[in-house]
Amino acid sequence: RKEVEQDPGPFNVPEGATVAFNCTYSNSASQSFFWYRQDCRKEPKLLMSVYSSGNEDGRFTAQLNRASQYISLLIRDSKLSDSATYLCVPYPVDSSYKLIFGSGTRLLVRP
Amino acid sequence: GAVVSQHPSWVICKSGTSVKIECRSLDFQATTMFWYRQFPKQSLMLMATSNEGSKATYEQGVEKDKFLINHASLTLSTLTVTSAHPEDSSFYICSAPTAGHTEAFFGQGTRLTVV
Numbered sequence: 001r002k003e004v005e006q007d008p009g010p011f012n013v014p015e016g017a018t019v020a021f022n023c024t025y026s027n028s029a030s031q032s033f034f035w036y037r038q039d040c041r042k043e044p045k046l047l048m049s050v051y052s053s054g055n056e057d058g059r060f061t062a063q064l065n066r067a068s069q070y071i072s073l074l075i076r077d078s079k080l081s082d083s084a085t086y087l088c089v090p091y092p093v094d095s096s097y098k099l100i101f102g103s104g105t106r107l108l109v110r111p
Numbered sequence: 112g113a114v115v116s117q118h119p120s121w122v123i124c125k126s127g128t129s130v131k132i133e134c135r136s137l138d139f140q141a142t143t144m145f146w147y148r149q150f151p152k153q154s155l156m157l158m159a160t161s162n163e164g165s166k167a168t169y170e171q172g173v174e175k176d177k178f179l180i181n182h183a184s185l186t187l188s189t190l191t192v193t194s195a196h197p198e199d200s201s202f203y204i205c206s207a208p209t210a211g212h213t214e215a216f217f218g219q220g221t222r223l224t225v226v
Contacts, residue, residue, distance in 0.1 A: 043204055043217035044155070087154075097143065097208045099215055101155040 003027060003100050004088050010106040017078045021105045023088030024070045032091035033071050035062055037084040038104065044087060048073075078109045114138060115207050117218025124195055124225055132190045132221045134161075134205030140185035141207035145215075146178075149202040161188040161205075195225040 005024045013019045025033075032051045036044040048055055050071060054063040061074040075082055085104040092098055114137040124130050134144055144161040159169040159180055167180035179191040188207075192199055204220040 038155075041202065041220075041222065043220050045217075046214060049214070096160070097215070098145065098157055098160065099206070100157060101147075103154040 002102060003090060004102040006086075006088055006102050006105045008103050008105060010108050012108045012110060013078055014110055015078055015080060017109075018074065018076045019078055019107065020072055020074045021086055021088075021107075022070050022072050023102075023105075024068075025088075025090055026069070027090065027093060028066075028069060029093045030090040031093070033062075033064065034089045034091065034099070035060075035071075035073050036087040036089060036101075038087060039084050044101070047086070075107075078107075080109050080111065083107055083109045115141075115205065115216045115218045117205055117221055119221055120219055121222040122224070124223070126196055126225055127194055129191055129193045130195055130223060132192070132203055132205075132223075134188045134190070134207070134218050136186045136207045136216075139207075139209055141188075142185060144182060144188040144205055144207045146180065146188075146190050147204045147206065149204065149220075155204065158190075161190075163188075192223065195223070197225045199223065200225045 035047040037047050038044040048062050050062045059076045064071045085106045087104040089099050116135045118133045142163045146158045147155040148158050149155045157170050158173045159167045161167050161180045161182040163182045169175045182188040202220050205218040206215045208215045
């Protein structure tokens with residue numbers, strides 16, 4: 001079973017829209033998560049860390065639901081520059097610090 | 112913030128030759144680095160863990176004799192793709208966690224094309 005499952009999308013939204021992605025995870029021991037964004041042919045860049053029930057940073061809000069084992073990312077007032085693939089990554093529960101990536105969710109913001 | 116530099120950013124090589132990719136942590140020491148590979152429209156796949164001063168540990172299905180990893184110092188890990196073939200063409204990317212493992216930084220990636 002995959003560590004995380006995300007809707008691959010693409011989510012095609014107009015500028016200014018609010019869009020939300022969900023990410024379900026299989027390991028109930030996972031306590032913290034990262035949201036990364038990856039542009040085409042580029043390295044992933046950390047968007048947000050989520051260590052408790054949620055986190056907010058400007059237009060981005062992440063919420064963690066431990067009971068249902070999912071984490072969501074909400075983007076408000078979408079910009080063209082938000083077009084990217086968004087990757088939900090659990091913080092490793094062992095000491096390896098291996099980050100295991102899923103396929104992510106692709107977002108396309110249109111003018 | 113911490114920076115990881117990867118070189119080269121792209122390389123084209125002939126089938127059968129070897130290619131070396133370097134990953135450097137510029138302002139922090141990294142006893143561990145990770146190497147990933149990403150094929151088009153697929154996810155980042157962890158290949159191996161590079162350990163400073165000891166052997167790398169490889170993920171299942173990754174050939175250690177084909178993908179040689181050397182982590183000779185606290186700031187440099189290298190991945191050598193030996194006897195490259197067209198199917199090795201991919202985006203290779205390294206990452207290094209900071210002290211305390213609160214965050215991982217990624218190199219810019221290397222696009223390898225084997226012709």
